[in-house]
Amino acid sequence: MKLALLIAGPQANEPAMYNDLVAMTQALLSYGMSADQVLSLHGRLDRNLVLAFLTAAHRHIVGWTEGSLLIHVSSHGFFTG
Numbered sequence: 001m002k003l004a005l006l007i008a009g010p011q012a013n014e015p016a017m018y019n020d021l022v023a024m025t026q027a028l029l030s031y032g033m034s035a036d037q038v039l040s041l042h043g044r045l046d047r048n049l050v051l052a053f054l055t056a057a058h059r060h061i062v063g064w065t066e067g068s069l070l071i072h073v074s075s076h077g078f079f080t081g
């Protein structure tokens with residue numbers, strides 16, 4: 001079993017993170033992964049949206065006894081607090 005989680009969190013009008021997501025998707029598909037093994041989240045992200053995405057991914061892997069999970073994040077970092 002394999003699953004890839006791709007997350008891109010660009011700032012407004014910034015294509016770089018989306019381009020990263022597209023390039024990673026193409027690479028994983030050419031590597032032999034199927035489209036249903038690559039889950040993507042892109043756009044204006046917040047905590048609730050990312051947690052919902054991770055919860056959905058959890059449902060895919062909850063019964064696994066072995067497999068590979070790739071998480072790729074392309075974003076700017078920030079800290080509030």
